[in-house]
Amino acid sequence: MIENHPKDLIVAFLVMGHSFVWKVSPVRFHGIIQSGRLLVTEVGNKLLEIVSYLKDRLGL
Numbered sequence: 001m002i003e004n005h006p007k008d009l010i011v012a013f014l015v016m017g018h019s020f021v022w023k024v025s026p027v028r029f030h031g032i033i034q035s036g037r038l039l040v041t042e043v044g045n046k047l048l049e050i051v052s053y054l055k056d057r058l059g060l
Helices: 006-024 027-058
Strands: none
Touching (some): 006 027
């Protein structure tokens, strides 16, 4: 059985998001929208890290 590694899923998500941004957004907004997408991804990763830390510390 083939197991999916979380890092592989993240890379697939980033590549898919990058392709989507370039196809859908207007050319003049590519940089801004790409930066926003990466920023939102980073904020989500940090929130996940905080929740995971609190879960381990509080035993939830």
